[in-house]
Amino acid sequence: MPQWGVADIQALLTARLRAAFDTVEPGADPVLRPSEHADFQANGALALAKRLGRPPRDVAAEIAAVADLDAVCASVEVSGAGFINLVLADSYIAAQVGLLAADERLGSRTAAEPARIVVDYSAPNVAKEMHVGHLRSTVIGDALCRVLVHLGHDVVRENHVGDWGTNFGMLIEHLLDVGETEAVEELSVGDLDGFYKAARSSFDNDEGFRERSRRRVVALQSGDGETLRLWRILVAESVGYFAEVYAKLGVLLNGADIVGESTYNPMLADVVRDLERAGLLVTSDGARCVFPPGFANRDGEPLPLIIQKSDGGFGYATTDLAAIRDRVGRIGASRILYVVGSPQAQHLEMCFAVARLAGWLPESVEAVHVAFGSVLGTDHKMLKSRSGATVKLVELLDEAVERAAAAAGERGAALAPDERARVAHALGIGAVKYADLSGDRTRDYVFDWDRMLAFDGNTAPYLQYAHARIRSVLRQAGDGASPAPVAPSLAEPAERALALALLGFGDAVDAVAASYAPNRLCAYLFDLATTFTSFYETCPILRAPDPERRHSRLLLARVTADVLATGLDLLGIAAPARM
RNA sequence: GCGCUCGUAGCUCAAUUGGACAGAGCAUCUGACUACGGAUCAGAAGGUUGGGGAUUCGAGUUCCUCCGAGCGCACCA
Structure with a gap:
């Protein structure tokens, strides 16, 4: 020690x-x-x-x-x-807080054994609107990446974008029908759903279109140059749109993190060949399958992972297997996290099982399904818009910012307009993210605007307010805004309680990484904030009874603000200095 | 039918993985204001943890069994 x-x-x-x-x-x-x-x-x-x-x-x-x-x-x-x-002993707590105040990491440790960890998250689909399911994956995955990086791990973010598959025959044909420039226009303003639905409609109702689409899929998979050019237009427009959503959401993901399904296309034949050589491949009803032990279908018969469909095409299982090989082989991951919804549990288990059988996922490499539940409306059913359609993520985020601006009301009137806008953004986006992160991720959660935007309770706005209020006190203290680290006085019970809470930050961060549970950090920050407000009520800071105590309390306040800001940052949530 | 996940205060959620009387926040009721940002604090009330059984010093947590909910169960991803 x-x-x-x-x-x-x-x-x-x-x-x-x-x-x-x-x-x-x-x-x-x-x-x-x-x-x-x-x-x-x-x-x-x-x-x-x-x-x-x-x-x-x-x-x-x-x-x-x-x-x-x-x-x-x-x-x-x-x-x-x-x-x-x-x-x-109070003296021990005080000494430790003194050290904490001088520590850039605020007492959070670095991992004993740094690992290369691939985090697969977000995964939107080209030419399809992002919805609340993507929200959860993106927000949870991003928070985990931030925490793991903070702990010193080598984190490789991978956005497994759905940019390949039979749908693209129909999408490309629709692109041609609409006209390239018109289609680009439509997609660039973010109307992905309109585009997709129109394509779907043609596919469902027009036999000629359906036939063209089938031929187009073949052309795409055989690498036809013109088809690929059209495909790239769809991908580029969608990726540009995703980037806008990510910017709005304030997540780490960028273009360099995109490793779409198409990336693995050249590797699929090898997957089939090597499974064949390993003697794992079985032909069943014309499809080439692996039957990992322990999985059964509705009739109690062995359940296959389909590697190659009877028409010769590949499904997502094959792509997922190729991705595992790539992540273990090329990237050298010792851990792979899949931030994917709970309904995919069986699929991922089967992929992991087959990868283990094939020797592509050695015992030394851990594959974890970081599963999450669904977002429900206040009616406890899957969240839908008034019209019954899926809720568009961008519209949801815009509404969050608007509602936050309305909730802030006249309180931010002293701020410049652009700063007010930034604060509304921080509050609205923070509220949505925090609501998603503060519960047990494996459970469904109820999406409730009033609750998540409330300034009372376990919400982002409450924590952001607590932080801003402390910064305000520190500003008024003048040069006391960054008090020299000393062992603080803990004579008052509220001072001792706050000091002890501050010393728990490292454990809270460790707890998040140990079980991929961001809610552990949320609970800690909320407890810290309430402990601070109790302290704030009973212990005057600027008007403390003597200079030593004033200094001591300023220090406790400053460290609290730093822990709150750092903790919120690890969750991907902004903490404005004033609001 | 089989499998997975879940069921905790009126509502929304916790419970450090088997530890003491199950904790918070909303909402309800009582108090405290010329306030270092009241976007606050202090307190009260609210529970047979879906029912029953088992395991042990000790169970919301593990096991069995009912009841209820959601999801999944071969060529969409």
Whole structure:
């Protein structure tokens, strides 16, 4: 444990307690947890006592007596059934906060073993509107990328854009029918849905169109030059449109991250060939399939992953397998995250299973489905617009900004118009993102404008407001805006509570990375903000009783603002200094 | 039918992965204002964690079984 820098307090306490446990039974786990009854509690004595056939409180007392915690804890007591309650010494907390204040990382650690991690997220489709499903993938994936990068991992973002497949026959023919310039015009203003639906309609109602589309698919797949040129027009227009949405959303994704399905086209034949050689390929009803063990269809028969359709074409499973090979082989990923909706769970499991069978996904490489639930309307059904159509993502984002501007009302009247606009954008987009990130991602969540834009409760605007208010105090403090790091005074309970909360930032960031759960950071930030406002009510900062305390409280305020801003940034949410 | 996910306060969500009396926020009710930004704070009330059973010192969490919801189940991605 280095003497400089902020300590990993949980790790430190665990190590000290482990040594004490070893005197009773070597190898026993202290099971340290934050506690409502003290600062931390160790539950390990209960399990140990059970194993030893001794009274739990006796075992706990024996451990507490020998634990080397004098420098860190003010009290170590046995409580309840046999819990060991730890209360940190104020002097220790103060010293740690002093170190935290001087630490650029605010106490967040770097990963012990940095890894190359591919994160597959967003994945919109060419010539198709982005909707709320893409919102979730984009927002969650982006937050995870930011956190993993912060922890020192080598993150490779990949946007698996749907830019290939049988649909493109129909889309290209529709492009020709409309006329190139007219089509570009339509797509460049973002009317992807109108374009797609018109193509679909022709396909469904016009036999001649249908036949042209089929021939066009063949031409596309065989690399016909003119067809490819037309295809590129569709891709370019759509990608330009995606970039606008990403800019509006404020995510890291850019053109360099786009690795569309078409990228893997040249690799598909190899996938078939190598599966064939490995003896995994079976022909069933004319289609070439792999039957990974453990999957059954509705009749209880083995469920195939279709590698090559009976018409010779490839489906998305083949592309996904090629992508796995590419990510492991060329990129050298040791972990691949798929930020994809829960309904795809079985498909991804099957792809992973086949890739393992084929040896393309070695045991050393982890493939994780970072699944998420659906976005529901207040009626608890899949979110739809008034007309019953899917909600366009851009319209949703624009509405968020408009509503935020309306909610801000006259409060931002002192700000210049362009700054007001930036604040409304930060509030609106932040609210949408935070609503998406603050719950358990695996569950469906209800999309409710009033709730997410409220300045009360666990929302982005509440956190952004708390941050802006602190910055305001710091500005008024003049040169106290960046107080020199010292060990703060913790005489008031609210000061101590705030200091302790600040020391939890590193754990919160680690928790996000450990289970790909951004809501853990949201919960931490909300708790920090409420702890701060309690402090703010009871402890005057600018009018503190003496200069030392004024300095100390300014420091606590400054560090709180920094943690809030850094935490929100890791979630991809802006924290304006004034609003 | 099989599989996956889920069911927590009136509403929206937590619960550090098996730990103490299940926590917040809305909404409701009580208090506190010339306020370092009230876009606030303090407090009250609100629960048989869908029902039942099992495992153990200890279960919202694990297992079984019902009830209910959503999604998936071979040539769309």
